[in-house]
Amino acid sequence: MTLLTVEHVDARHGLLHAVRDVSFELGEGETLALVGANGAGKTTLLRTIAGAHRPAAGRVLFEGRDVTRVPPHRRVAMGITLVPEGRRLFGELTVEENLLVARSSGRRGPWTVDAVLEAFPMLEPLRRRRARMLSGGEQQATAIGRALMTNPRVLLLDEVSLGLAPVAVDGVYRSLCSLIERGTTIVLVEQDLGRAMTVASRLVCMLEGRFVLEGDAAELTREQVTEAYFGLRRASRAGSPA
Amino acid sequence: MQSPNGTPVLAAIGVRKRFGALVVLHDVDFAVGAGEAVGIVGPNGAGKTTLLNVLAGAQQATAGAVRFRDADVTPAGAAHRCRLGIARAHQVPRPFGGMTVFENVFVAASTGGGRKGAQAYERCIASLDVCGLLAAGNRRAETLGLLDRKRLELARALATDPVVLLLDEIGAGLTDEEASELVATIRGLHARGIAIVWIEHIVHVLVQVVTRLVCMDAGRVIADGPPDDVMANAAVIDAYLGSAAA
Numbered sequence A: 001m002t003l004l005t006v007e008h009v010d011a012r013h014g015l016l017h018a019v020r021d022v023s024f025e026l027g028e029g030e031t032l033a034l035v036g037a038n039g040a041g042k043t044t045l046l047r048t049i050a051g052a053h054r055p056a057a058g059r060v061l062f063e064g065r066d067v068t069r070v071p072p073h074r075r076v077a078m079g080i081t082l083v084p085e086g087r088r089l090f091g092e093l094t095v096e097e098n099l100l101v102a103r104s105s106g107r108r109g110p111w112t113v114d115a116v117l118e119a120f121p122m123l124e125p126l127r128r129r130r131a132r133m134l135s136g137g138e139q140q141a142t143a144i145g146r147a148l149m150t151n152p153r154v155l156l157l158d159e160v161s162l163g164l165a166p167v168a169v170d171g172v173y174r175s176l177c178s179l180i181e182r183g184t185t186i187v188l189v190e191q192d193l194g195r196a197m198t199v200a201s202r203l204v205c206m207l208e209g210r211f212v213l214e215g216d217a218a219e220l221t222r223e224q225v226t227e228a229y230f231g232l233r234r235a236s237r238a239g240s241p242a
Numbered sequence B: 001m002q003s004p005n006g007t008p009v010l011a012a013i014g015v016r017k018r019f020g021a022l023v024v025l026h027d028v029d030f031a032v033g034a035g036e037a038v039g040i041v042g043p044n045g046a047g048k049t050t051l052l053n054v055l056a057g058a059q060q061a062t063a064g065a066v067r068f069r070d071a072d073v074t075p076a077g078a079a080h081r082c083r084l085g086i087a088r089a090h091q092v093p094r095p096f097g098g099m100t101v102f103e104n105v106f107v108a109a110s111t112g113g114g115r116k117g118a119q120a121y122e123r124c125i126a127s128l129d130v131c132g133l134l135a136a137g138n139r140r141a142e143t144l145g146l147l148d149r150k151r152l153e154l155a156r157a158l159a160t161d162p163v164v165l166l167l168d169e170i171g172a173g174l175t176d177e178e179a180s181e182l183v184a185t186i187r188g189l190h191a192r193g194i195a196i197v198w199i200e201h202i203v204h205v206l207v208q209v210v211t212r213l214v215c216m217d218a219g220r221v222i223a224d225g226p227p228d229d230v231m232a233n234a235a236v237i238d239a240y241l242g243s244a245a246a
Helices: A042-050 A073-080 A096-105 A112-121 A119-124 A135-147 A166-181 A193-199 A222-230 A232-238 B048-056 B078-084 B101-110 B117-130 B146-159 B178-189 B227-229 B234-241
Strands: A002-013 A016-027 A031-036 A057-062 A080-083 A154-157 A186-190 A200-207 A210-217 B008-019 B022-033 B035-041 B063-068 B085-088 B164-168 B195-199 B212-216 B218-226
Touching: A002 A042, A002 A186, A016 A042, A016 A057, A016 A186, A016 A210, A031 A042, A031 A193, A031 A222, A042 A080, A042 A154, A042 B008, A042 B178, A073 B227, A080 A135, A096 A112, A096 A135, A096 B035, A112 A166, A119 A135, A135 A154, A135 A166, A166 A186, A193 A222, A200 A222, A200 B008, A210 A222, A210 B035, A222 B063, A222 B234, B008 B048, B008 B146, B008 B195, B022 B048, B022 B063, B022 B195, B022 B218, B048 B085, B048 B164, B048 B195, B078 B085, B085 B146, B101 B117, B101 B146, B117 B146, B117 B178, B117 B227, B146 B164, B146 B178, B178 B195, B212 B227, B218 B227, B218 B234
Parallel strands: A031 A186, A031 A200, A080 A154, A154 A186, B035 B195, B035 B212, B085 B164, B164 B195
Antiparallel strands: A002 A016, A002 A057, A200 A210, B008 B022, B008 B063, B212 B218
């Protein structure tokens, strides 16, 4: 069943055209990975789906309903939740308080503080620690947990592993795998292609605001993604330096 | 460090840059030859813009030296280096609002390039012409679209009569057609003998101008050579996309 539909979305930052005529559908239980170089439009697309960035054109539909003009807090209540780049936790609140803050914004469902701590065992001994005292990996786990407290239908994860130590990334991805096994629908922005391909069912590569490669993650090769990521085929068409 | 193609005109020698506990550049060696066009690529946080800042004099290196032609310019600020012939164009053009395109370029020719009166005027006209902005000279700069703002950024840099032009992601946000037009303008500057150092994420645009590519990762140069070789380098692909073994 199609949960999320993005139709011909354009998004701008002033004169800069960040997302150009992007369309895709996301089925329930799918994990879509968005990869692409800096400035490709991944974060803007995610923020547009979440309602944090108003598109210049196009529509976002959730369960068939047009939500393009629905504000972000209402989208959270409907089941669209964003974990932003940089985590953006409330630093002076404890882990548990950060989780509880989100509870009132979202839907009713199976995710409670205890359920989150069970899914992210690393957070159990830290539940009374202030967020600003956590390591990067612990903060990322808390941010994902906070998003889960809204009982999302679609979880949008921006730059999951950015700035984290490899061991912390391992921990976050273990938890992500358990979410995916539970059937959570996820859109994941990830710089690390290897990581993205291990969890995603579908992969999209963005270049200069457009989808330039899309396919089943299991069927795409690293070479295909690399070529699309850098636009190398277009370079060979455009020709060499004078 | 790979030798530049031609006599080095601008070089970073063992440059280290530290921000508090964070070392952004680890003893980087880099040089661009006279009239050479070099691209710098690398993932977020690689240190590319910091290297450009150190070369331009916008930031001082914590250790190491910057040489321009035969002189040590390490202590010189950006304004002094601009007068020497090191010009820079930024990712986000910030023209002087409330001034015309011509006036913007005139500020560069006079303040940055040290020309006066008729000389500055002639220099402005020539710069606007090369950058395809002559017809827009009397427009207020803030009314320009993105491509023309980028052209204005190039015209301002050209008006200072540079030997080396440092470009920081100047292709960002352009359509394919606009990027092609910008490439043509930059090729025109390069054809006039100006050395180009260009940071750009849009590799397929970059390789239409440069003949040498440098890839940085985590404050270090990890590859340096012909663009095809660098983009096929496993360490470069791993730096962008993570290790294939992950």
